[in-house]
Each structure stands twice: as C-alpha cells, then as structure tokens.
Amino acid sequence: MPRTRFVSLGIHVPDRVVTNHDLTKWMETSDEWIQQRTGIKERHWVEGNVGASDLAFEAAKKALAKAGWEAKDVEAIVYATLSPDHNFPGDACFLQAKLGVPGIAALDIRNQCSGFIYGLSVADAWIRSGQFKRVMLVGAEVHSTGLDISTRGRDVSVIFGDGAGVALLEATEEEGMGVLSTHLHADGRYAKDLWTEAPASCMNPRLTHQMLEEGRQYPKMDGQKVFKNAIVRMPEVVREALTKNNLTTRDLKVLIPHQANLRITEMVQRSLELTDEQVFNNIQKYGNTTAASIPICLAEAIEARNVQRGDLVALAAFGAGFTWASALIRW
Ligand code: UT7
Numbered sequence: 001m002p003r004t005r006f007v008s009l010g011i012h013v014p015d016r017v018v019t020n021h022d023l024t025k026w027m028e029t030s031d032e033w034i035q036q037r038t039g040i041k042e043r044h045w046v047e048g049n050v051g052a053s054d055l056a057f058e059a060a061k062k063a064l065a066k067a068g069w070e071a072k073d074v075e076a077i078v079y080a081t082l083s084p085d086h087n088f089p090g091d092a093c094f095l096q097a098k099l100g101v102p103g104i105a106a107l108d109i110r111n112q113c114s115g116f117i118y119g120l121s122v123a124d125a126w127i128r129s130g131q132f133k134r135v136m137l138v139g140a141e142v143h144s145t146g147l148d149i150s151t152r153g154r155d156v157s158v159i160f161g162d163g164a165g166v167a168l169l170e171a172t173e174e175e176g177m178g179v180l181s182t183h184l185h186a187d188g189r190y191a192k193d194l195w196t197e198a199p200a201s202c203m204n205p206r207l208t209h210q211m212l213e214e215g216r217q218y219p220k221m222d223g224q225k226v227f228k229n230a231i232v233r234m235p236e237v238v239r240e241a242l243t244k245n246n247l248t249t250r251d252l253k254v255l256i257p258h259q260a261n262l263r264i265t266e267m268v269q270r271s272l273e274l275t276d277e278q279v280f281n282n283i284q285k286y287g288n289t290t291a292a293s294i295p296i297c298l299a300e301a302i303e304a305r306n307v308q309r310g311d312l313v314a315l316a317a318f319g320a321g322f323t324w325a326s327a328l329i330r331w
Contacts, residue, residue, distance in 0.1 A: 001128050002127055002128060002130065002133075002171035002172060002173055003127070003128065003171070003172050003173075003174070003177060003178035003179060004120075004123065004124040004127045004128070004135075004169050004170070004171065004172070004178045004179040005169070005170055005171075005172040005174075005177060005178035005179075006167055006168070006169060006178070006329065006331070007067045007069075007168040007169065007170045008063045008064075008066035008067035008167070008168050009063055009066070009165065009166065009167050009168075009295060009298060009299035009302065010058075010059040010060060010061065010062030010063030010064070010065075010066060010165070010166045010299070011059050011062070011163065011164065011165045011166075011292075011295065011296045011299045011300075012055050012056075012058035012059040012062065012163065012164050012165075013044035013055070013161070013162065013163040013164075013286060013289075013296075014044045014045060014046045014047065014050065014055065014162055014163075015044070015047075016044060016045050016046065016047050017042050017043075017044055018042060018043055018044070018045045018144075019031075019041065019042045020034045020035065020040065020041060020042065020158070023149075023154075023157075023158055026149045026150060027149065027150055027151045027153075027154045027157070027158075028151045028154065029151075029154050029158055034158050037261070037263065038158070038159060038261045038262060038263070038283070039261065039262020039263065039281070039283050039284055040158070040159065040262070040283055040284060040287045040288075041284045041285065042284075042285060042287075043160070043161030043162075043285075043286055043287030044161055044162055044163060044286065045143075045144035045161065045162050046142055046144055046145065046162050050142065051084075051085035051091075051094070051142055052081050052083050052084060052085060052091055052140040052141055052142045052162075052164065053084075053085050053091045053094035053095045053098060053140065054098075055140050055141075055142065055162065055163060055164035055292075056079065056091065056095050056138045056140035056164040056166060057095060057098040057099065058164065059138070059140070059164040059165055059166040059295075060095065060099060060136060060138070060166045062166070063136070063166040063167065063168050064168070067168045069134070069168060071099040071100060071101045072101055073134055074099070074101060074104060074134055074135070074136045074168070075104055075105070075132040075133060075134050075135065076104055076105035076106070076107070076123070076126065076132045076134075076135045076136070077092045077095060077096055077104065077105065077106045077107065077135070077136045077138065078092070078107050078109060078119040078122055078123045078135060078136070078137050078138065079091050079092035079095060079106070079107065079108050079109065079119070079138040079140070080108075080109040080110075080111060080115025080116050080118065080119040080137075080138065080139045080140075080291035081108065081109075081110075081115065081138075081139070081140050081141055081290075081291050082110065082112045082115070082141065082290055082291065082320070083141045083142050083143055083146060083290075084108065087199075090106065090107070090108030091108055091138075091140065092106035092107055092108050092138070093106045095138065105132070107122065109122065109291075111186075111291075111321065111323050111325075112194075112290055112291065112319040112320035112321060112323060113258045113260060113288075113290050113291065113293070113317050113318060113319020113320065113323070114184070114258070114317040114318065114319055114321070114323040114324055114325040115139060115290070115291035116137070116139040116165070116291050116292075116293075116294040116295055116315075116317070117182060117184070117294065117315055117316075117317050117325035117326065117327050118184055118323070118325055119137050119138075119139070119291075120137060120167075120169075120179065120182055120315070120327055121182035121184055121325070121327070123135040123137050123169050124169075124179045124182060127169065127170075127171045130171075133170060133171040134168070134169070134170050134171075135168075135169045135170075136166060136167075136168055136169075137166070137167045137168075137169055137295075138164065138165070138166050138167075138295075139164065139165050139166075139289075139290075139291035139292040139293070139294060139295050139296075140163070140164035140165070140166075140291065140292050141160075141162060141163065141164070141289050141290045141291055141292050142162045143160035143161065143162055143289075143290070144160070144161075144162050146196070146217070146218065146219070147160060147218065147219070148215055148218035148219075152215060153215065153218055155221065155223055156218070156219050156220065156221050156223075158287075159260075159261070159287055159288045160219075160287055160288050160289070160290070161286045161287030161288060161289045162289065163286055163289040163292040163293075163296055164292050164295075164296075165292045165293075165294070165295025165296045165298070165299060166295065167295055167298075176330060177310070177330045178329065178330060179327060179328075179329050180241075180245050180328040180329065180330055181241055181244050181245060181327070181328055182241075182325065182326070182327045183237055183240050183241050183244070183325060183326045183327070184323075184325045185233070185237065185323065185324050185325065186321050186322065186323045186324075187321070187322045188321065188322075190225070190229070190321070190322040191320075191321060191322075193221065193222040193225050193226060193322070194219070194220070194221045194222070194226050194319065194320040194321075194322070195219070195220060195320060196217065196218065196219045196220070197211075197216045197217075197220070198211050198216045198217050199217070226260075226318075226319075226322075227261065227263075227264060229318065229322055230260060230261075230264045230268075230318040230319075230324075231264055231267040231268060231271065233318045233322075233324040234257060234258075234264070234268045234316045234317070234318050234324065234326075235268050235271040235272050237316055237318075237324050237325060237326040238255065238268075238272060238314055238316050238326050239272070240326065241314060241326040241327065241328045242314075242328070244328075245328055247312065247328070249272050249273060249274055249278075251312050252274065252278050252312050252313075252314055253278070253305065253307055253311035253312050253313060253331075254277075254278055254279070254280050254301050254305050254307060254311070254313055254314075255268075255269075255272070255274060255278055255279050255280070255313075255314045255315075255316065256280055256294055256297045256298045256301055256313065256314065256315045256316070257279065257281070257297075257316050257317075258293050258294055258297075258316065258317035258318060258319065259281060259282065259283035259286065259287075259288055259289070259293040259294075259296075259297055260283075260288050260293075260318070260319065261283070261288070262281060262283050262284070264318075265279065265281055265283075268316070277305070280297055280300070280301035280304065280305060281297070282296065282297050282300050290319065293317075294315050294317060298313070298315070301313075302331075307331050308331070309331060310330060310331065311330075311331045312328065312329070312330060312331070313328070313329045313331050314326060314327070314328055314329075315327040315329070
C-alpha cells in the first residue's frame, strides 16, 4: 500500500505587522499582558480586500516552486479553514481557480485548529487507497476582518493572526516512510465554548441589526475551559500516536504543536517530558493562525531544527469543536 510523503511546504503571511503595542490603540490591553499570558509579540493582519484563498495562493506558488511541480501536477486540493472567503462555495474552489487547474477535486475541511491534521488524514487516506497520487493540503485563515477589535473582544482578538501554509503530498512506496498514522477526535458538547454564532442558518433571519449590535458575529471563547482541555488532550493524543507505532517521546525529533498559546505548548512539553530542542514554537511572530498554524510552524521547524530524512516528526492540535488530533511522520 502506498504511503504519503511531504514533498515541500510553502508559507505566506500578509506584509502588515501588528504589534501588541499597536493593539493598545484600539483596546485596553498591554504588551505585558499579551506576552505573559500568550507569548505573542506580533501577528500579521491583511490590509484591504484580501481573502484566505489569496494567502493560500501565494503559499501554494512557493510550495510548487520548491517541489518543482506545476499546478497541473496536483490531482486534488484539501483546504482547511474556518474563515473561507465566502460562506459557500468552499475556499478550495477559489484556490483551484486561482491556480488555473479546473477539473481537479477540491474539498474544504471545517475543523478549526485541528483542520490541517484532519485534512492530512483525508489526503493520506486518498493516497493510501490509490485514488490520488499528488495532493495539495492547505491551511489558511484571515481572522483579522472578523474580530471584535475593541476592549469587548480583547480576550479573543489579541490572539489571532492571518496566514497560510501549503504542503504538497505525494505517494511513496518506501516502507516505513511518510505519514505513519493520524488520530482524530472531537467532543461537540463543547461546541459553544469557542464559536462564532452568527450569521446562523438555524436562525431566521440569519443576521439582524440587533445581533450585529450585540457583537454575535464575532468569535467568542471560554478561554480557561479551552486552555484546561488543550493541556490534557494534546499530550494524550501525542501519546496515542506514539503508542500506536510502538515509539516513545525519545524517538521524536520535533513536535509541532498547534500555536494557540505559548503557555499551552510549554505545559504540553512538560507533560510529555520533551526537551526544548524537541518542540518548535513560532507563535511569538504570528499569533494563532488556526488551520494555518501547523504548516507555518512545520515549515520553519524543518529549517530551524535541520530535520533530515527519516527523522520522526509529530503534529498535534486542539481547538474549537472541541476537536483535537495528532499525526506522526517519518520525514
Ligand atoms: O486555537 C485554540 C483556541 N484557543 C486557545 O487555545 C486559547 C486558550 N485560552 C487562552 O489562551 C487564555 O484563556 C487567554 C489568553 C485567552 C486568556 O488568558 P487567561 O489567563 O485565561 O485570562 P482570563 O480570561 O481569565 O482573564 C483574566 C483577566 C480578566 O480581567 P479580570 O476579570 O481579572 O479583571 C480579563 O478581563 O484579564 C482580562 N483580559 C485582558 N486584559 C488585558 C482578557 N483579555 C485581555 C487583554 N488584555 N487582551
């Protein structure tokens, strides 16, 4: 049975850098509070009318160039986002049109922070089954146009950043290489602890002036509940992946945790007893880019940690849904 290997990664963030100090112009917050509680120093936010698919397109071009592929070499796009350009159709279709490859499969994944790993699981299943040999896997978000950038929304809006990461995946016949396994979980009982309520097709009308005034179109979060669940579920799902493959934390070259909060990833590191060299973080520069955070972090970690062929890489995520997931990759 073929396995899935990562051929290349491409990342893209908007040029505009928004520092913690910049945020103090719009809300009561401070660089000290944000850094102490989250580790974030700055994030990138779009200017003007730029959608997630525009960021994804830039990242896709870089990934294609690195791989030496043309867009027409891709047989399917799997695209994870919670901030698609429009309600429908999915962003994979918009990206496909920008890449100029009509006809190929285009699938959107709506699993928030775990979206990239859920997407990897789908792409891996397609590749293993022989349905597709070359898949483009995308995580892309534009949060900044949908945040409550005022004191009312400060607990959420200081965290999120815009960005995109693209991985090109290909079938390999090499035994023991590539994606070893993926592990997916969800608990919908907590769906409303991190969500955007409106516009809502379960409400008629979907959006009213009153709802807008109340700010129900903005993301809301029970931060402490998310935090407490994340620090349990992320180590748990990494251990699940290692156990499934008869491996231990000592075998790991690097863990790429979803970048939600530096305090979360530090606690995950402690819980798994990993060294600083075994965990890579870049939330300081990008904030939480949700579905894009893992590919952005992975791309930088491969360079910074000099990941070589055969090294063991783990991905782990936790977020809205609640959803959580992990993947083990023999690079
Ligand atoms: O991608 C996955 C989803 N997200 C996460 O994983 C996030 C998980 N949660 C968190 O990262 C943290 O809960 C936050 C960083 C969001 C908040 O940190 P916290 O330590 O849980 O703070 P808190 O919500 O308990 O709020 C503490 C205080 C409150 O003031 P009072 O009530 O103690 O007077 C907040 O009003 O901090 C206040 N606060 C702020 N102050 C300055 C909340 N946001 C801010 C802010 N600047 N941006």
